[in-house]
Amino acid sequence: xxxxxxxxxxxxxxxxxxxxxxxxxxxxxxxxxxxxxxxxxxxxxxxxxxxxxxxxxxxxxxxxxxxxxxxxxxxxxxxxxxxxxxxxxxxxxxxxxxxxxxxxxxxxxxxxxxxxxxxxxxxxxxxxxxxxxxxxxxxxxxxxxxxxxxxxxxxxxxxxxxxxxxxxxxxxxxxxxxxxxxxxxxxxxxxxxxxxxxxxxxxxxxxxxxxxxxxxxxxxxxxxxxxxxxxxxxxxxxxxxxxxxxxxxxxxxxxxxxxxxxxxxxxxxxxxxxxxxxxxxxxxxxxxxxxxxxxxxxxxxxxxxxxxxxxxxxxxxxxxxxxxxxxxxxxxxxxxxxxxxxxxxxxxxxxxxxxxxxxxxxxxxxxxxxxxxxxxxxxxxxxxxxxxxxxxxxxxxxxxxxxxxxxxxxxxxxxxxxxxxxxxxxxxxxxxxxxxxxxxxxxxxxxxxxxxxxxxxxxxxxxxxxxxxxxxxxxxxxxxxxxxxxxxxxxxxxxxxxxxxxxxxxxxxxxxxxxxxxxxxxxxxxxxxxxxxxxxxx
Numbered sequence: 001x002x003x004x005x006x007x008x009x010x011x012x013x014x015x016x017x018x019x020x021x022x023x024x025x026x027x028x029x030x031x032x033x034x035x036x037x038x039x040x041x042x043x044x045x046x047x048x049x050x051x052x053x054x055x056x057x058x059x060x061x062x063x064x065x066x067x068x069x070x071x072x073x074x075x076x077x078x079x080x081x082x083x084x085x086x087x088x089x090x091x092x093x094x095x096x097x098x099x100x101x102x103x104x105x106x107x108x109x110x111x112x113x114x115x116x117x118x119x120x121x122x123x124x125x126x127x128x129x130x131x132x133x134x135x136x137x138x139x140x141x142x143x144x145x146x147x148x149x150x151x152x153x154x155x156x157x158x159x160x161x162x163x164x165x166x167x168x169x170x171x172x173x174x175x176x177x178x179x180x181x182x183x184x185x186x187x188x189x190x191x192x193x194x195x196x197x198x199x200x201x202x203x204x205x206x207x208x209x210x211x212x213x214x215x216x217x218x219x220x221x222x223x224x225x226x227x228x229x230x231x232x233x234x235x236x237x238x239x240x241x242x243x244x245x246x247x248x249x250x251x252x253x254x255x256x257x258x259x260x261x262x263x264x265x266x267x268x269x270x271x272x273x274x275x276x277x278x279x280x281x282x283x284x285x286x287x288x289x290x291x292x293x294x295x296x297x298x299x300x301x302x303x304x305x306x307x308x309x310x311x312x313x314x315x316x317x318x319x320x321x322x323x324x325x326x327x328x329x330x331x332x333x334x335x336x337x338x339x340x341x342x343x344x345x346x347x348x349x350x351x352x353x354x355x356x357x358x359x360x361x362x363x364x365x366x367x368x369x370x371x372x373x374x375x376x377x378x379x380x381x382x383x384x385x386x387x388x389x390x391x392x393x394x395x396x397x398x399x400x401x402x403x404x405x406x407x408x409x410x411x412x413x414x415x416x417x418x419x420x421x422x423x424x425x426x427x428x429x430x431x432x433x434x435x436x437x438x439x440x441x442x443x444x445x446x447x448x449x450x451x452x453x454x455x456x457x458x459x460x461x462x463x464x465x466x467x468x469x470x471x472x473x474x475x476x477x478x479x480x481x482x483x484x485x486x487x488x489x490x491x492x493x494x495x496x497x498x499x500x501x502x503x504x505x506x507x508x509x510x511x512x513x514x515x516x517x518x519x520x521x522x523x524x525x526x527x528x529x530x531x532x533x534x535x536x537x538x
Contacts, residue, residue: 135266
């Protein structure tokens with residue numbers, strides 16, 4: 001296999017991937033037949049059950065970075081690598097306890113609906129849309145660039161032109177999913193992908209444990225032995241983040257961004273609108289927590305299995321380094337067939353995640369900016385010409401965003417994309433979460449506080465990332481040959497998130513605007529569901 005993993009079969013990998021794409025395209029086309037209204041296109045008619053939505057959330061959340069990146073981190077760094085999983089999982093408790101039900105009751109399609117409930121429509125919707133689109137595009141670029149890396153790693157397609165073609169194909173399939181299927185089609189793609197990913201992870205985990213007599217301690221010892229002199233560090237903190245003060249602060253900052261970022265990610269928040277009630281929103285998060293937690297347990301076994309059976313040296317020598325750990329282990333366990341299946345699952349993961357991100361960004365543009373900012377249409381009729389026009393704008397926006405993602409992914413395919421994911425979480429936690437929590441829980445909060453919090457959090461997070469070691473000043477930076485960094489931490493969360501909460505409070509206190517009356521109405525609707533959006537029946 002030219003340029004890929006030796007011993008793999010690139011034609012087999014492509015055949016399995018093509019079969020998955022064909023199946024999902026059929027599902028998307030069938031799902032589109034019931035998409036007639038804005039509710040259908042934006043929120044799947046609010047017709048998905050809690051368990052269905054929970055599986056889809058897991059499919060949306062478990063990205064290629066999770067499956068390949070965390071597995072590789074555990075294989076190479078052990079304990080420190082698994083801490084990523086802890087952060088990603090614990091984050092769902094914030095979403096479950098503080099956000100899910102209240103958001104479902106007070107919103108309609110986007111985060112802007114919740115914020116605009118008791119504040120001035122145009123400025124707050126514009127700010128919410130800017131934040132939503134920024135986070136979605138950053139996440140989208142990381143996924144598209146990751147597609148290019150995966151192609152060279154798993155399919156043996158080398159050279160810039162080959163990677164550009166595959167990134168373009170991924171982008172075009174993604175645009176088709178969104179244009180034809182809307183949220184309903186995208187949700188079914190995410191459900192299929194989640195079942196495939198968790199099934200593949202479960203199979204590999206059981207296989208690895210079987211090779212060690214189903215003795216997890218024996219597996220850990222195997223990983224320690226294979227790592228040689230540094231093996232003991234795999235079972236204790238410090239292998240990746242060290243023991244110096246900056247490394248500890250770096251990890252704390254990353255942890256804060258991961259734990260608080262999930263409840264502010266727009267494509268996660270939008271999933272709460274696809275169920276018929278707040279109760280189902282809560283059930284969907286419980287299902288998502290169970291499935292995501294189960295998958296991370298499988299990844300823990302797979303990661304240490306890769307360390308024990310493949311070895312850190314072989315992982316470091318492979319194309320893609322840490323990202324190669326899961327494919328290398330699959331090839332060792334099941335040969336070209338299992339490698340092909342794992343390759344297809346990895347690509348399915350990217351397709352499902354980018355489709356969710358694209359529909360989130362396009363709906364935010366159409367619903368918040370086009371309808372409520374540019375046209376100032378507060379009445380928002382459920383059907384009719386205005387709603388049809390809005391859906392048409394959303395479809396056009398999805399094509400534009402898809403093209404931007406393809407071009408950006410091709411431009412960033414050889415770059416270090418890890419900082420893009422960290423930035424997306426940091427921006428979500430800085431700009432979105434403080435504003436959402438203040439809106440739902442603080443009576444005194446107003447438009448000025450929301451604008452200060454969103455734009456302030458967004459600006460601070462972006463500025464600190466640009467001048468961080470993730471962008472310049474070291475061999476792993478995006479621009480390794482220049483050095484203009486002055487902020488010492490890789491992730492800005494430790495500074496930007498508290499700053500955003502502070503700015504939100506300060507802006508609200510300094511403003512004379514009062515929204516107390518609307519807050520009482522919002523509180524009743526949030527807690528009881530009275531007046532909340534209902535499922536659409538056809």
